[in-house]
Amino acid sequence: MISSINPSIKAIAVLIPGILLSFTFDVFTPLSYFIFILFVTFTMGDISVIKWLKFFSPFFLVALSFAWMTILYTNQTFSYGEVMFTLWRFEITTGSILTGTSLALRSLCFVALSLLFALTTDSTKFMLSLMQQCKVPPKITYGILAGYRFLPLFQQELQILRQAHRIRGVGRTKGLKGKINQFRRYAIPLLANGIRKAERVAIAMESKGFTGDTDRTHYHQMTIEKKDWIFFSFIVGGFIIIVVFSYNLGYLNIFGKRV
Template sequence: MISSINPSIKAFAVLIPGIMLGFTFDVFTPLLYFLFILGITFSMTDIPTLRWLKLFSPFVLIALGFAWMTVLYANQTFSYGEVVFSLWGLEVTTGSIQTGISLALRSLCFGALSLLFILTTDSTKLMLSFMQQCKLPPKITYGILAGYRFLPIFQHELQVLKQAHRIRGVGRTKGIKGRLNQFRRYAIPLLANGIRKAERVAIAMESKGFTGDKDRTHYHQMKVEKRDWLFFVLMIGMLAAVFILSYYLGYLNIFGKRY
């Protein structure tokens, strides 16, 4: 299962294809790799299909918006081919349509890769892996982890503040001035509570002997095993295979230059 893969290896296995796909402007390459990502997501993870579709639906809307704007406002490099139709004085060519579809598919690939990483990665293990495998300073990793843990607390405190104001007869105000006053009523208590919690966490970490030294032992040891490298080779190797196949079929297009 992908959830057991080392987070650092998984991050690079997702980041490299995302960067490489950004150089392609044909339809075939991102489409084939997007189908591969879908196969990996639904065969090697336990992500519920309905939940994945709900989270992925915003990426579809964003991809359609990117495609539409690219079709209408493609530059001269990508406006090759015959004119298909004109809209509002803008000529839409076969090249601009292909570029728009390619951009949409790349956006879908980025979204699918992001969900694959986010939904199968534990935040604590991710920070530990960055600290142990990537040698990220403990001050940064523990700071990020502490801030991430504060988010649900702030959300709960915001709900408590809203309920307290509602009990005291302070309802939602209208207008820009009213919204600013409402934001100030919420922001000041949350900021004060955040400062107090940060001080308590800092004192607690110092009392436990945390100094930010890199030469430290870890209760949870994050190891890189054979299966981690197999997953990395699978993701990068499939990307290379898609590029090679696209090249031999004559579809590969990098920055508007067909190979």
Template sequence: MSAVNPTVKAIAILIPGVLLGLTFDIYTPLVYLLFVFVVTLWLSDIPFKRWITFFAPFVLFIASFSWARLLYTSDTFQGGSVLFSFWTFEVTTGGVAVAISLALRSLCFIALSLLFILTTDSTKFMLSLMQQLKLSPKITYGVLAGYRFLPTFKHELDVLRQAHRIRGVSRAKGIRGRIQQFKRYSIPLLANAIRKAERVANAMESKGFTGERDRTHYHMMTVTKRDWIFLGMMVGALLLTFATSYYFGYLNIFGHQFG
């Protein structure tokens, strides 16, 4: 999985994500979610414990807004018999089905995102965008430089906090104190960020970086047969899921039942 071209992998994940957003039944996103789960653990070296650590917090978040969707379902999907009443709300079988479908679609988006994030190197992804999609080198190298700065910002923030603590500056209390504390931290961090940006710009310019698209690359990113197989597998599995959902009469697109 990690050896798949990042651009092809992104397309293979983006297409199912968009198409799943059109469905409002339970069967289609549930089957594809199971497929993504199997592919993630079967074709990658991601441990299940690590994957579930990232996935589990989103389940609680999705459960909360699915409950809101259950109570505020539009008239288009508010069909079926009434299951129970809650204050001024009536929960119907149609509303429950839409809420579950929304939760499963959201979980599919998260599973697809984790599949991409946990198996893709950021540097290779930027290089692939530059070589396969002809993205401007100014954008790709700028994003890479900013991405590399993120860990240093956390370290500098820890250093600032320790320096303030040594000098007897206690943690701020109240809204006004927190605003002042934010100023004490943000100004030095911003000054250091500007200095680093200038150093990186000077270093890139001294090494002949002009931002031209026609340039040689030390790491060449190519699209191989394996990449096309992965793309076909991800999109083909979704189309097969749509087909079986249509065959059994489950397929629902924007409230219109098919099959």
């Protein structure tokens, strides 16, 4: 269901809670919204749990590192409460633990929202939606789309270069100087092939009548339907409801101050 939502509406629906979450410093609000995002992802997104975990697990480790560093180096505004324990010369307070946990949960919310958008959105439809609904110039959208399409080709060409070097007896080198020379051996052919491919794409687009004008017709028409606004209201409204509950329960914390 989520894959059929207009990409521009989906992007705005994901962006608004992501921005508003950055102002919260309590644990209840990001934790509740993270659970809400997981519910939406796995009940409405048709996303494999294993595939989602492969993308999510590295960011989980990053969030833990954020939390740990925040707990150790919390400033005076957020290091309130009793001292729980002392680690070397660092005094770990209840406030620093809550602040670090909140930062980790906010980071996980950002990752979950990003995965919700990335794993359910077609890149071509997203660019078309930016052109038709957001009025982004075609030169920018088609340029981004062409660059995105080149990434798998560059990866394939890099693998071919490595195999060609191994056949000729040029293996991986050690040391800083060797790494620089190896990077040069790979970068120059890839750059040359990239320039040639870009020229071919530019010539092909000009031969098909592409001028970059915004006043143009589209083979695939992207429209905004009722279901798009329902999804927008559901994602943003869910965040607002959680904030209201957090406020009524006395958990809501904005920049270290309880509201």
